[in-house]
Structure formats: C-alpha cells, structure tokens
Amino acid sequence: MRQPGSAVIGLEIHVQLATASKLFCACSTDYIGAVPNTNVCPVCLGQPGSLPVINARVVEFAVRTALALGARVGQFTRFHRKNYFYPDLPKAYQISQYDLPLAEGGSLPIGDGKERRAIPITRLHLEEDAGKLVHSAADGRLGHSEYSMVDYNRGGVPLMEIVSEPEIATPAEAREYVARLRQLVRYLGVSDGDMEKGSLRVDANVSLSRKDGSLGTKVEVKNMNSLRALERALEYEIVRQAEVLASGESVRQETRHWDDGNGVTCGTRGKEEAHDYRYFPDPDLPPLVLPAGFVEKQLGFMPDMPWVLKERFCTDWGLSNEDASVLTEWPGLARYMEECVRCGANPLRAANWIRTEILRVLNERKIPIEKISVSPENFSALLTKVEGGDLSTTLAKKVFDLMVSEGLSLPVAIDRLGASSGKLTGPELKAVMDRVLERETSAIEEIRTGKDPKGKKRGFLCGQIMREARGQADPGEVAKMIGEILDNQ
Amino acid sequence: MNSLGLTATDLAAAVKNREVTAAEAVGASIGRLAELEGKVHALLTPLFDRALARASEIDRKIGKGEDAGPLAGVPVVVKDNLCMKGIRTTCGSRILEKWHPPYDATVIRLLEEAGAVIIGKANMDEFAMGSSTENSAFFTTNNPWDLERVPGGSSGGSAAAVACGYAPLALGSDTGGSIRQPAAFCGVYGLKPTYGLVSRYGLVAFASSLDQVGPFARSVDDLALALDVLSTPDPADATSSRRSRPVYRACLGREDLKGLRVGVVKEFEAYPVQAEIREALGRVEGILRGAGAEFLPVSLPTTIEAGLPCYYILAPAEASSNLARYDGVRWGLSVEAEHLLDLYMKTRGEGFGAEVKRRILTGTYVLSSGYYDAYYLVAQKARTQISREFTEAFRNVDMLLMPTTPTLPFRKGENSEDPIQMYLSDVFTLPVNLASLPALSLNAGNSPGGLPVGVQFVGPRWGEETLLGAAKAVERVLGKPAAAFGGEGA
Numbered sequence: 001m002r003q004p005g006s007a008v009i010g011l012e013i014h015v016q017l018a019t020a021s022k023l024f025c026a027c028s029t030d031y032i033g034a035v036p037n038t039n040v041c042p043v044c045l046g047q048p049g050s051l052p053v054i055n056a057r058v059v060e061f062a063v064r065t066a067l068a069l070g071a072r073v074g075q076f077t078r079f080h081r082k083n084y085f086y087p088d089l090p091k092a093y094q095i096s097q098y099d100l101p102l103a104e105g106g107s108l109p110i111g112d113g114k115e116r117r118a119i120p121i122t123r124l125h126l127e128e129d130a131g132k133l134v135h136s137a138a139d140g141r142l143g144h145s146e147y148s149m150v151d152y153n154r155g156g157v158p159l160m161e162i163v164s165e166p167e168i169a170t171p172a173e174a175r176e177y178v179a180r181l182r183q184l185v186r187y188l189g190v191s192d193g194d195m196e197k198g199s200l201r202v203d204a205n206v207s208l209s210r211k212d213g214s215l216g217t218k219v220e221v222k223n224m225n226s227l228r229a230l231e232r233a234l235e236y237e238i239v240r241q242a243e244v245l246a247s248g249e250s251v252r253q254e255t256r257h258w259d260d261g262n263g264v265t266c267g268t269r270g271k272e273e274a275h276d277y278r279y280f281p282d283p284d285l286p287p288l289v290l291p292a293g294f295v296e297k298q299l300g301f302m303p304d305m306p307w308v309l310k311e312r313f314c315t316d317w318g319l320s321n322e323d324a325s326v327l328t329e330w331p332g333l334a335r336y337m338e339e340c341v342r343c344g345a346n347p348l349r350a351a352n353w354i355r356t357e358i359l360r361v362l363n364e365r366k367i368p369i370e371k372i373s374v375s376p377e378n379f380s381a382l383l384t385k386v387e388g389g390d391l392s393t394t395l396a397k398k399v400f401d402l403m404v405s406e407g408l409s410l411p412v413a414i415d416r417l418g419a420s421s422g423k424l425t426g427p428e429l430k431a432v433m434d435r436v437l438e439r440e441t442s443a444i445e446e447i448r449t450g451k452d453p454k455g456k457k458r459g460f461l462c463g464q465i466m467r468e469a470r471g472q473a474d475p476g477e478v479a480k481m482i483g484e485i486l487d488n489q
Numbered sequence: 490m491n492s493l494g495l496t497a498t499d500l501a502a503a504v505k506n507r508e509v510t511a512a513e514a515v516g517a518s519i520g521r522l523a524e525l526e527g528k529v530h531a532l533l534t535p536l537f538d539r540a541l542a543r544a545s546e547i548d549r550k551i552g553k554g555e556d557a558g559p560l561a562g563v564p565v566v567v568k569d570n571l572c573m574k575g576i577r578t579t580c581g582s583r584i585l586e587k588w589h590p591p592y593d594a595t596v597i598r599l600l601e602e603a604g605a606v607i608i609g610k611a612n613m614d615e616f617a618m619g620s621s622t623e624n625s626a627f628f629t630t631n632n633p634w635d636l637e638r639v640p641g642g643s644s645g646g647s648a649a650a651v652a653c654g655y656a657p658l659a660l661g662s663d664t665g666g667s668i669r670q671p672a673a674f675c676g677v678y679g680l681k682p683t684y685g686l687v688s689r690y691g692l693v694a695f696a697s698s699l700d701q702v703g704p705f706a707r708s709v710d711d712l713a714l715a716l717d718v719l720s721t722p723d724p725a726d727a728t729s730s731r732r733s734r735p736v737y738r739a740c741l742g743r744e745d746l747k748g749l750r751v752g753v754v755k756e757f758e759a760y761p762v763q764a765e766i767r768e769a770l771g772r773v774e775g776i777l778r779g780a781g782a783e784f785l786p787v788s789l790p791t792t793i794e795a796g797l798p799c800y801y802i803l804a805p806a807e808a809s810s811n812l813a814r815y816d817g818v819r820w821g822l823s824v825e826a827e828h829l830l831d832l833y834m835k836t837r838g839e840g841f842g843a844e845v846k847r848r849i850l851t852g853t854y855v856l857s858s859g860y861y862d863a864y865y866l867v868a869q870k871a872r873t874q875i876s877r878e879f880t881e882a883f884r885n886v887d888m889l890l891m892p893t894t895p896t897l898p899f900r901k902g903e904n905s906e907d908p909i910q911m912y913l914s915d916v917f918t919l920p921v922n923l924a925s926l927p928a929l930s931l932n933a934g935n936s937p938g939g940l941p942v943g944v945q946f947v948g949p950r951w952g953e954e955t956l957l958g959a960a961k962a963v964e965r966v967l968g969k970p971a972a973a974f975g976g977e978g979a
Contacts, residue, residue, distance in 0.1 A: 092813030283698035
C-alpha cells in the first residue's frame with residue numbers, strides 16, 4: 001500500500017520516430033529549419049479526398065521499441081480518429097490508436113544493481129503529430145498576438161506514445177525513467193530523443209496518495225523541455241499539492257504548464273472544457289495485421305540494451321559506475337569504447353581518455369562520435385603507446401589533437417611532432433640528459449646545496465629533459481636517472 | 490459519321506480507326522449539351538476548352554500511330570466530388586464553391602490515361618447526401634424524361650448527362666444508392682462496385698466505409714469497359730483490394746445463363762413497391778428464366794429490419810468526422826470572424842446546407858460519449874449481422890434480383906420537406922453498401938407514363954462478372970436504353 005501523502009507519478013512520453021517520411025504519406029519529416037508548408041502534400045494537409053496509407057517503417061520502429069521494453073506486440077491493431085477542432089490539425093481529427101494499441105505491457109528498468117527496479121509500461125501506440133502554430137506576439141504566445149500562422153510541415157510526423165503505469169515515486173525516478181527511455185530509443189536508432197527539439201515530449205500525471213492509500217486527484221503537468229525541467233516541475237508540483245491538501249482544500253483536476261523561468265506550474269485560468277473526442281475506428285485504414293514473421297524479423301535489429309552494456313562495462317572491465325554510465329549514454333560512444341578495447345586498449349585508460357579527450361572534442365565541435373576523425377583503431381594504438389611508455393601523456397594529447405584537427409593517422413601525427421616512434425632510453429637518454437644538465441648548472445647547484453626542499457627544481461629539470469627528448473622518454477626513467485646523478489655526487 | 494449515337498466501346502474503336510476524330514466526338518457532345526442543358530441542368534462545371542485541347546492531343550497520338558487507350562476520344566462526365574487538379578470541385582456545396590484541388594483523383598487519372606475526355610463535372614446533392622440533387626447548393630437537375638421530376642441522387646447530374654446522351658459514360662459515387670437510384674430514375678445502367686474494387690483516392694469522402702466510385706452507361710459493354718479501366722488496384726487507397734481483377738469485357742460473350750441461381754428476397758415482397766416496378770421485376774425475371782436462370786427465395790430479415798437505421802447511424806457518424814475539416818482555415822469558404830470559434834461557426838453555418846448539417850449533427854450525436862455504445866456500436870454490430878446474412882444467402886444463389894427504388898422518379902419538392910420519406914427511398918440500395926457488395930441497376934423499360942423503371946442485381950463480393958453477364962442477357966432482349974429527348978442521342 002502506498003504511504004499516505006506519497007507522490008504517485010505516471011509519465012506519457014511522445015517520441016518522434018526518425019523515419020525519413022511521415023506516418024501516412026511520403027512527405028519528409030525533416031521540418032526543423034524547413035520553409036513553412038513545404039513538406040506537405042494532399043494527405044498530410046488533409047485535402048478533401050486524400051487518404052492515409054501507413055508507413056511500414058514506422059511500424060518496424062515501434063515494434064522494435066516494444067520488443068526492447070518487453071511489451072506484447074498486438075497481432076491485430078487498428079487506428080482510431082480522435083476528433084477535435086484546432087487550426088494545427090488539418091483534418092480536424094488526429095489518427096491515433098485507442099482500444100487496440102500496437103503494444104501493451106512491458107517495463108523499463110531504472111537504477112543499478114540491487115537498486116534496480118522495473119517501471120511497468122501500460123501501452124505503446126502510434127499517432128500522427130499536428131502542425132505548429134506561430135503566433136505574431138513578441139513572446140511567441142497566443143496571448144497578445146494580432147494573428148497566428150500555421151505551419152503544417154510537422155503535421156503527420158510519426159509519434160510513438162509510451163505510457164507508464166503510475167508507479168514512479170519521486171522526481172528523480174521520473175528523470176531517470178525518461179533518461180533511460182531516451183537512451184533506449186537512441187540505441188534502437190528509432191529517434192534522436194532530443195527533448196529541446198521536441199523529439200521527445202514528456203507529460204506527467206502527478207497525485208498524492210490519500211490516507212487510505214488510494215490515488216489522489218491527478219494533475220497533468222506539461223511543457224517540460226529538459227530532464228532538469230521535468231525534475232524541477234515534479235518537485236514543485238508535489239510540494240504545491242501537499243500545501244493545497246495541508247490547507248484543507250482539495251487538488252483540482254487540471255492541466256498545468258511548467259514555467260521554467262519562474263520555476264512554477266501554472267493552471268489554465270477559467271474552467272477547462274471537458275473534451276469528447278468521439279473516438280471511432282478510422283474507416284480509411286483497415287486493421288493492421290502484422291504479417292507472419294514481422295515481429296521476429298525485428299528481433300534481428302535489436303542491439304544490446306544500454307543497461308546490459310553498462311553492467312558489462314563494470315563487471316568485465318572494472319569501470320566505475322559513473323564511467324560506465326557516461327560511456328553507455330550514446331550507442332555510438334559505447335561502440336567506440338568497445339572497439340578500443342577490442343583493439344587492445346586498456347579499458348580503464350580508454351574510459352578515462354574517452355571521457356576527457358574524446359568528449360571534449362565532441363563538445364567543442366558539437367559533433368556526434370560517428371563524425372570524429374580518429375578511428376578506434378588509431379585511438380587505441382595511441383593509448384597503447386602511452387601504456388607502454390612510448391609516449392608521455394602530454395605528448396600523446398598533442399598527438400591526439402593533431403589527429404583530430406588535421407585528420408592525421410597516428411604515425412603521421414607523431415612524425416609531424418618530430419617524435420619518432422622509437423623510445424628514448426639508456427645511453428641515448430643519458431646523452432640527452434647530460435646536455436640539459438650542462439646547461440642548467442644553477443638549478444643543479446641549488447639542488448645540491450639543499451635549496452630545493454619541495455623538489456621544484458628537480459621537477460623543472462625533468463621537464464627540460466622530457467622536452468629535449470621530445471616526450472619520447474619515460475618520465476619515470478628520467479626521474480630515476482636524475483636522482484642517480486644528483487644524489488650520488 | 491455521327492458519334493453521338495455510339496456506345497463508348499464503338500466510339501473508341503471508331504476514333505482508333507480514324508472514322509471519327511476525338512475532337513469531333515467532343516464537339517458533338519458540346520452540341521448536344523447546348524441543345525438540352527438549358528432544360529436539364531446536369532453540369533456544374535463544363536470543361537469544354539480543356540476537353541477540346543485533350544481531344545486534339547488524342548487525335549495527334551492516333552495520327553502518330555500511338556495507342557490512345559481503350560477509351561480513346563470518349564467523352565465522359567464526372568461527378569463533382571472527384572478531384573481534378575486545378576479544376577473547381579464543389580461537391581455541390583457552398584463551402585467548396587471555389588476550391589481547386591491540387592491533385593487528380595486516381596479514377597480521373599485512370600480515365601485520362603485510357604484516353605477518355607472529361608467534358609464536365611456533374612451536379613450532385615451536397616456532399617452526396619440526398620436522393621434528388623435538390624440538396625445541391627447551386628441548382629436542382631431535372632429528370633430528362635420529365636423535367637418536373639427529380640433525376641435521383643446524389644449522382645443525379647451524372648445519370649442525367651448519360652440519359653441525355655451528353656456522353657456515353659459518366660462517373661458517380663454510391664454510398665447508399667447514389668449511383669443506382671439515379672440510374673433507375675434516368676433510365677440508364679449504373680454499377681456500384683464491390684467496396685475496394687475502385688480507388689477512393691480523390692473522391693471527397695462522405696462515409697468512407699461505404700463510398701465507392703462507379704460508372705453510368707447506356708450499354709452493358711460500356712459498363713464493363715469502364716470497370717476494366719477503373720478497377721486498377723491503388724496503393725494510395727489502403728482500402729483498395731489487391732486481388733487480381735478479371736477482364737470484365739470478357740464475361741459478356743455467354744449467350745445463356747444456364748446454372749445461374751437468382752435469389753428473390755422474401756421480406757421485400759411485402760414492402761410497398763409501385764406496381765410499375767413490380768411489373769418490371771417480373772419482366773426481368775421472365776427474361777432471365779428464358780436464358781436458363783433458376784429462381785430461389787432467400788431471406789434477409791435483419792437487413793430489412795435494421796438496414797435503414799443502421800445506415801443512418803453509421804453514414805452520418807463517418808460524415809461528421811469527414812466533414813470536420815471544412816473549418817475555414819485552409820481552403821474553401823472562410824467567413825470573416827472575430828475569433829476562432831466564431832470562424833468555425835460562421836464558416837460552417839453559412840457553408841453547409843440543411844441536410845448536411847442534419848447529418849453532421851446526427852453523426853456527432855451517435856459518436857458522443859454516453860451514446861456511442863447505444864448507437865454507433867449497435868449499428869456496427871447490425872452491419873456485421875447484415876453482411877453475414879448476405880454471405881449466407883449467397884451460399885445458395887449467385888445473385889439477387891431486387892427493386893432499385895420503391896417508387897418511380899418523384900416530383901421535385903415532393904420529398905424534400907420530409908427527410909424520413911427521402912431516406913426511405915434508399916431502403917433497397919443501402920444494405921448493399923453496408924455489406925460492401927456490388928450491385929447493378931438496369932433499365933427495364935418505361936412506365937405507361939413514360940418514366941424509366943429500374944431494377945437491380947446484387948452480387949456477392951467481387952461478383953461483378955455475374956451481374957454484368959445477367960444484365961447483358963436482359964439487354965439482348967430489351968435493347969439498350971434509349972436516350973432522353975430522342976434525336977441524335979438515341
């Protein structure tokens with residue numbers, strides 16, 4: 001039984017599927033930055049007489065997601081019309097699914113190890129997106145607009161709605177659930193999962209349990225455009241409801257919008273209209289009966305789930321939980337890591353270098369891992385050189401930068417820096433060292449007379465020798481040789 | 490050579506053989522129109538210039554020895570709910586008075602690819618809702634056989650155009666009888682194909698699960714020829730069947746009907762049907778028997794009891810949703826308004842006629858929460874039951890012989906104040922749509938008063954060949970239907 005007053009959260013997530021064409025026509029789904037009303041045709045404009053035809057690719061993507069969630073894929077599903085008037089909805093009905101969704105059940109795991117728990121999924125269904133209203137007011141809102149324009153480029157873009165059971169207990173859990181789902185759709189390659197662009201939209205139903213443990217009045221919270229916004233909005237809403245109840249009033253069933261700037265949820269003023277969507281089966285679309293073998297075929301497209309990979313990174317390679325989380329966030333990054341290890345890189349060093357160097361470059365250049373010019377083979381060869389003491393860390397980073405900036409292969413980058421790949425050691429290193437020591441007599445003098453208690457001068461000498469050796473000496477060996485020379489005299 | 494008296498089949502052959510040019514054929518149609526259209530008012534939008542230009546193209550093709558298609562140079566009239574790119578398509582409604590579709594309906598494309606020349610768009614009841622063309626927002630078409638009477642509807646303009654001999658072929662659409670009833674009233678053949686045989690892409694929807702496009706003609710061969718052209722499977726229509734189609738023209742060669750089992754619906758015997766229609770049924774039965782067919786009684790109790798109410802729940806339900814897109818935002822009529830709700834109310838209030846509003850209200854009501862189960866869902870179940878009943882009947886018979894309508898063409902204004910009386914005139918036609926079946930209405934002679942009398946054949950799904958074959962047998966005896974007003978069209 002739920003604790004009285006405890007939060008009960010259920011999430012409805014709309015995921016835009018990354019198909020090239022729309023749900024019911026061949027128009028491009030690439031609406032971001034497109035000239036308004038150019039990616040349209042009679043079908044997605046709802047021109048009289050036009051008819052929808054389902055895009056098979058959309059069904060494949062949705063089935064893959066359903067399988068990844070362990071949901072039951074319906075062999076017989078159908079589409080309904082959800083009827084309502086609004087200028088962004090060209091047919092005045094949205095084609096959606098109602099009584100027979102594409103998939104039901106399943107769950108999404110959150111938490112790690114012993115903390116892991118599965119949030120049950122209610123259903124997964126397909127529907128078409130609406131167009132977009134552009135309001136003339138300076139703040140882009142309807143309020144003070146003289147006029148509004150409508151862009152139907154987004155109309156008919158495929159959406160997959162995933163509804164969770166109301167079994168999420170905290171804002172942090174909600175955040176993790178969304179993060180995991182986002183990660184999942186990215187792994188499956190079915191969506192870019194970008195919340196800011198609107199490819200992944202979260203609506204939350206929040207209530208506080210009553211004294212007898214039953215569900216309280218639920219409030220729907222919308223307009224949360226990032227994971228952080230989601231968490232803050234839920235935190236705010238839970239406190240707000242608790243305060244309403246504490247003051248002896250009751251929570252009103254309503255839709256509230258998250259105002260990120262002011263950090264509050266706002267109710268819509270006035271009475272909310274009770275919508276009667278008059279759902280009925282769309283007579284233009286025969287029931288969708290998946291052909292034999294369709295679902296099985298999709299199993300062939302299933303990658304390792306991110307949570308499985310993460311666990312493997314920790315147990316097989318001894319990576320920290322945090323390292324493993326970062327490296328499995330994007331499927332490309334995880335693949336890159338796996339490739340590096342396969343090519344012989346030390347997993348811990350690889351993890352460290354990917355997090356510091358690779359991610360830095362990706363952030364600086366705002367590119368995905370797939371676009372980086374350094375192949376996992378080259379990168380792991382670089383790491384192996386560091387591992388073997390052939391390159392100092394400092395020099396290796398310079399080599400890496402050169403590989404990135406000029407697209408050079410490892411040997412060419414090393415040559416460019418003048419560091420032949422041979423390692424400087426023994427008598428050759430001794431010769432280099434002697435040259436430096438000859439030059440830096442004052443520093444030697446200070447060390448010998450005990451004026452370098454913190455070893456600063458000693459470090460300086462080390463650095464000078466490494467520079468002279470163009471980084472190809474092993475810093476440990478250098479320090480040891482300096483010690484032998486200075487301390488024995 | 491006078492092309493007006495020719496069937497589409499013969500005309501296409503004559504054009505190919507250069508006995509007549511497409512331009513001459515179209516010119517003759519325009520001449521016939523000039524003579525009669527002032528009395529009949531069949532067309533909402535004549536397309537003469539376009540038609541003459543297309544005819545010249547076809548003549549050029551033939552001049553170069555190219556294949557101009559099975560309908561080369563054949564003038565055709567199409568109902569004004571079929572989209573033609575850049576051509577005004579009104580659906581008989583103020584709300585689409587100035588709408589020019591950006592695309593062609595599949596059936597329009599098929600016709601034109603086959604060499605047909607579309608000479609005009611035909612009048613109709615607004616959004617195909619009606620049985621008389623009196624619900625057209627623009628004007629009422631007159632029955633060519635008696636100008637005081639209605640031509641039937643909703644495809645009244647198409648039927649009248651063929652009856653007048655404007656063109657040997659016309660397209661209509663049939664949701665509850667809208668091809669067959671006007672075919673009967675105007676004394677021509679009209680075929681409502683099996684649901685899914687002809688593409689609906691570009692047919693402005695009334696009730697999507699019931700609508701089918703089909704041809705009017707004054708020869709059975711022409712019906713078959715048109716069906717051969719129109720019945721191409723269409724990937725743009727998810728309800729278009731992918732099954733392979735026979736060559737319908739090929740089924741007309743058989744002289745006798747030996748082994749054909751024809752059903753007569755017992756429950757219809759008791760239904761009030763005008764005597765002239767009963768006599769016509771007897772005449773046709775005699776002809777079919779004479780050709781070797783045998784007659785058997787069949788029973789369709791649910792169909793008789795529930796068909797009409799079932800239809801008048803489901804069709805308006807779908808219509809209320811299909812017609813919601815006419816909101817003044819994107820196309821068609823848009824009445825200036827203060828705010829959004831005002832825009833919707835004024836545009837729809839001024840743009841739709843009374844019958845359309847009546848059906849939108851009915852449809853919205855039966856889909857509303859609290860009423861859905863009692864109306865829509867019950868009607869769906871009844872529809873399933875009606876389909877089963879027909880399937881059961883077709884285990885024992887190959888086709889049914891039924892009246893098309895309970896009455897001969899009624900006078901203008903006679904039923905227009907009484908929607909229920911108007912709805913009752915669909916009692917024999919709409920069960921066919923509910924069960925997705927094919928049906929063919931044929932002229933079976935005239936009443937003593939000179940009005941055409943029609944009867945219909947109803948087949949099992951995909952049973953068009955049987956219907957065409959039986960109609961051909963009747964045509965052999967009764968001859969092809971005459972053109973109204975006689976003259977060159979006869």
